[in-house]
Amino acid sequence: MRIQLKKISDQTIVITGATSGIGLVTARLAASRGANLLLIARNEDALDRIAKELDPAGKKTIWAVADVADRSALEEAAAKAITQFGQIDTWINNAGVSIYGRNTEVSLEDQRRLFDTNYWGVVNGSLVAVEHLRQAGGAIINLGSELSDVAVPLQGAYSASKHAVKGFTDSLRVELAEENVPISVTLIKPAGVDTQFVLHAKNYMEVEPKLPPPVYAPAIAAEAILTAAQQPRRDIYVGAASKLISSTNKCVPALLDVYLKNCMFSQQRTETPKTDDGNALHAPLANASIRERGGATKVMPLSPYTFATSRAPVASRLAFLGIAFVLGRALTSRKRA
Numbered sequence: 093m094r095i096q097l098k099k100i101s102d103q104t105i106v107i108t109g110a111t112s113g114i115g116l117v118t119a120r121l122a123a124s125r126g127a128n129l130l131l132i133a134r135n136e137d138a139l140d141r142i143a144k145e146l147d148p149a150g151k152k153t154i155w156a157v158a159d160v161a162d163r164s165a166l167e168e169a170a171a172k173a174i175t176q177f178g179q180i181d182t183w184i185n186n187a188g189v190s191i192y193g194r195n196t197e198v199s200l201e202d203q204r205r206l207f208d209t210n211y212w213g214v215v216n217g218s219l220v221a222v223e224h225l226r227q228a229g230g231a232i233i234n235l236g237s238e239l240s241d242v243a244v245p246l247q248g249a250y251s252a253s254k255h256a257v258k259g260f261t262d263s264l265r266v267e268l269a270e271e272n273v274p275i276s277v278t279l280i281k282p283a284g285v286d287t288q289f290v291l292h293a294k295n296y297m298e299v300e301p302k303l304p305p306p307v308y309a310p311a312i313a314a315e316a317i318l319t320a321a322q323q324p325r326r327d328i329y330v331g332a333a334s335k336l337i338s339s340t341n342k343c344v345p346a347l348l349d350v351y352l353k354n355c356m357f358s359q360q361r362t363e364t365p366k367t368d369d370g371n372a373l374h375a376p377l378a379n380a381s382i383r384e385r386g387g388a389t390k391v392m393p394l395s396p397y398t399f400a401t402s403r404a405p406v407a408s409r410l411a412f413l414g415i416a417f418v419l420g421r422a423l424t425s426r427k428r429a
Contacts, residue, residue: 093269093272093274095229095274095275095324096229097181097182097229097231097276097321097322097323097324098181098322100122100125100126100127100318100322101125101126101127102126102181103122103128103181103182103321104127104128104129104177104178104179104180104181104182105127105128105129105130105180105182105183105184105321106129106132106169106170106173106217106221107119107122107129107130107131107132107184107186108132108133108158108185108186108187108213108217109132109133109160109187109188109235110131110133110139110142110155110186111131111133111138111139111142111376112287112288112292112380112382112383112384113289113310113384114235114282114287114310114313114314115133115186115187116142116382116383116384117310117311117313117314118184118186118314118317119131119142119146119153120146120384121315121318123147123152123153126152127152128152128153128173128176128177129147129152129153130155130156130169130172130173131143131153131154131155131156132156132157132158132160132166132187133155133157133158133187134157134158134376135157135376136157138376138380140155141382142155143155154172154173154176156169159209160187160209160212160216161209161216163216163219163220166217167220170220170223170224179224179228180221180224180230181225181230181321182230182231182233182321183217183218183220183221183225183230183231183232183233184233184235184317184321185214185217185218185235186235187210187213188209188213188235188253189206189209189210189292189293189371189373190206190247190250190293190294191203191206191247191249191250191293191295192246192247192294192295192297192301192360193295193296193297194245194246194248194296195248195249197296198248202373203249205373205374206249206253206373207256210253210254210256210257211253211256211257211260214234214235214260215260218232218234218264221275222264222268222273222275225273225275226275228274229274229275230274230275230276231276231277231321231324232264232275232276232277232278233278233280233321234260234277234278235280236254236257236258236261236281237250237254237281237282237334238282238283238284238329238331238338239251239254239255240254240258240279240281241255241258241337241341241342242337242338242341243255244352244356244360245352245356245357245360246297246356246361247360258279261277261279262279265277265326276320276324278324278325278326278327278328279327279328280313280317280320280328280330281327281334282313282330282331282334283306283307283308283330283331283333283334283337284305284306284307284308284333285303285307285309285312285313286303286307286308286385286386286387286388287310287384287385287386288383288385288386289303289386290302290303290386291377291386292372292373293373294371294373295366295371297361298365298366299362299363299366300361300365300366300367301360301362302360302361303360303386303388304355304359305390306331306390307388307390307391307392308331308333308391308392308395309391309393309394310384310385311393312330312331312394312395312398315398315399315402316328316330316398316402319403320402323403325402328398328401328402329397329401330395330398331392331395331398332395332396335397335401
């Protein structure tokens, strides 16, 4: 089976969660490179405004209101893309939301709703995408997280959902490969990204939440997504911090637990008392502004690690192994001396 993906300018791309953050940045970037777009979200007004911004003529960017938890709504959205553009080439499952609070405090209703969006939204989107990509091929790109590999306190349900997304994505990839279906399946694993993630999350704490450092610019994730849309990739870590925490968990999980216990509570809590400004767990925020960023004060604008590994993963890994080997030899020589 050989998977051949098109250039972005020749593609029709579906993006869920397209009205803010990584989804919005990806939509703008793909539109600037000539792609046809179907934007999916729950907020009709925001979708309409973004589509008019990207394509006033309405020929290359269309939208559909849909809750990703509703598979039939996604099927109807996909049919709209087929009618307008004749095909779908890449499907990006980006929609997601979080909850801040201890596992013993978060209601089961809220946890189930989070899974409806974060997990079942990915499952629904992926299965609809497979129906349309099975014959001609294409790419399915699922947004996981560094928390697909590591679970953190105060975001237990979110961590669990991203673990579930990883399990589903990895198994789907292997099943399609066994059937010789020419679909690339990629899991994107961002570290903390400066989006409206915190604003949209439901908060059970007595103070406002925050992202732990380092925080990366959403354009880094968008570039990684569009790389995977053109070149088959198994997974891409967005930000070296994502790879570091994943590797640490695999190598010394007990040590990471100590770090999480001692540091991750304070790193996710501000000193600002909680305000009741709503959240996007059960419904989109009313009168929400169209914003890519969340307003973090210190943001990493680039990730050399992600740039290198997403574009030439084999070469970059060999380079890192070579560096590690040289450093190891140097340390060994010093000890002998």
